[in-house]
Amino acid sequence: MSDISVEPLLRATEIPEDIPKSGLAEALRSFGGRGGLLSTLTRLGNNSDLVEREWSEVEILRRARRVLFSHLEPLLVRWPTSSLTWLDNIPAEFPASRTTSNRPTSGTSWRETRVRGPWPPREFHGRSRTRALDEVLIRVLGWTIGELKLTCNAAIKSAPGCDEKVSKQLQAANDVAEALGLNGEWEQPDRTEISAVRREGAPWVLVADVASTLAILTSSAEQFANELLIPDPSTRGLLFHLAALGVTIEVAKKAGWKVTSVAPLSDSVARPNFILRSKEGKNFELWFEGGGAWRYHKMDSPYATISRHLPGNARPISPDILLLGQSTAISVECKYSNNADYIRSGVQEALAYSADLSNQLATNVKSLVVVPDSNGQLSSTTEIATGTLGLFSSDQYAAYMLEILESC
Numbered sequence: 001m002s003d004i005s006v007e008p009l010l011r012a013t014e015i016p017e018d019i020p021k022s023g024l025a026e027a028l029r030s031f032g033g034r035g036g037l038l039s040t041l042t043r044l045g046n047n048s049d050l051v052e053r054e055w056s057e058v059e060i061l062r063r064a065r066r067v068l069f070s071h072l073e074p075l076l077v078r079w080p081t082s083s084l085t086w087l088d089n090i091p092a093e094f095p096a097s098r099t100t101s102n103r104p105t106s107g108t109s110w111r112e113t114r115v116r117g118p119w120p121p122r123e124f125h126g127r128s129r130t131r132a133l134d135e136v137l138i139r140v141l142g143w144t145i146g147e148l149k150l151t152c153n154a155a156i157k158s159a160p161g162c163d164e165k166v167s168k169q170l171q172a173a174n175d176v177a178e179a180l181g182l183n184g185e186w187e188q189p190d191r192t193e194i195s196a197v198r199r200e201g202a203p204w205v206l207v208a209d210v211a212s213t214l215a216i217l218t219s220s221a222e223q224f225a226n227e228l229l230i231p232d233p234s235t236r237g238l239l240f241h242l243a244a245l246g247v248t249i250e251v252a253k254k255a256g257w258k259v260t261s262v263a264p265l266s267d268s269v270a271r272p273n274f275i276l277r278s279k280e281g282k283n284f285e286l287w288f289e290g291g292g293a294w295r296y297h298k299m300d301s302p303y304a305t306i307s308r309h310l311p312g313n314a315r316p317i318s319p320d321i322l323l324l325g326q327s328t329a330i331s332v333e334c335k336y337s338n339n340a341d342y343i344r345s346g347v348q349e350a351l352a353y354s355a356d357l358s359n360q361l362a363t364n365v366k367s368l369v370v371v372p373d374s375n376g377q378l379s380s381t382t383e384i385a386t387g388t389l390g391l392f393s394s395d396q397y398a399a400y401m402l403e404i405l406e407s408c
Contacts, residue, residue: 018372026246031221065154143186290322329362
């Protein structure tokens with residue numbers, strides 16, 4: 001991961017009020033970089049019933065690039081519209097090298113010629129200077145133009161014509177890349193190299209601005225998500241799921257429980273992701289996607305047992321978040337929506353989780369549905385045969401969970 005410090009060029013992306021900010025930040029700390037986050041979001045997207053869509057890391061990254069292009073456009077408008085402007089402004093170095101020739105040249109040193117050979121001379125010694133392009137500048141420009149091509153192509157696929165305002169600037173950049181042989185793969189520049197380019201003045205300060213902005217793609221998982229994924233409405237539901245996990249971890253810490261990460265969120269192996277330990281020695285497994293708990297505990301899900309008689313995959317149904325203690329289970333279904341019918345489907349899923357879990361994994365199940373605060377400050381529970389059924393806004397979910405964990 002690059003150590004580039006992204007310049008404060010971007011208007012701060014507003015995280016929607018219905019996504020818990022601190023919870024999302026807590027969950028995103030679980031990722032060392034973009035790779036694990038993309039892998040996790042891909043898995044969540046493919047398990048989601050919100051929209052029938054083929055999710056992949058490539059698809060999510062394409063959506064991120066589309067958003068990134070909207071950040072780049074106001075910078076690219078200021079780029080040169082002619083490749084000649086670029087070429088005329090490339091600083092040059094003139095390194096000197098020793099020369100030997102059989103006749104005098106403009107670089108001949110008569111003193112050196114006399115010292116190094118017989119007189120009259122048969123060879124003429126001296127130095128010559130040749131024009132060499134600034135290597136750092138060319139490296140930064142090559143990487144920047146290459147990343148721009150990828151970002152622009154992704155944006156055009158999603159929104160044809162979005163490049164019209166900067167088409168001349170992009171064409172000029174592509175022309176200079178062709179002229180200088182810059183096409184190909186380049187290593188991402190570091191902060192020192194970008195700063196060196198910035199000091200060259202116009203138009204290179206504009207290259208540095210764009211390079212710094214493109215670096216968001218390889219920045220921290222938190223910045224990548226906040227700047228490039230949250231603005232895309234289709235990925236907000238996946239991030240709401242992550243935020244609910246973060247809220248759960250925050251609440252556990254506030255209640256005095258020690259939270260230990262034991263498996264990465266992107267791990268598809270059936271094992272809990274966190275272990276919560278109280279001061280009194282009680283433990284909770286915390287699962288992000290809880291369907292693997294059955295295999296981990298070597299038990300059979302009633303749902304999966306019956307489903308085996310039908311065609312297709314007979315996987316256990318999987319709560320979005322699952323806390324599993326010695327005799328208590330808390331399942332959480334996340335529904336990022338203001339659609340009442342869609343939220344009701346989440347309540348039905350919660351009832352199914354409660355029945356499934358109470359069969360073998362727990363004797364008391366609290367099965368909860370969490371929805372955005374934009375639905376109102378919801379806080380409602382009712383007792384059912386297997387335990388408790390609840391519907392909460394994210395704020396009220398945090399308060400309820402704090403009460404539960406403090407009383408354990």
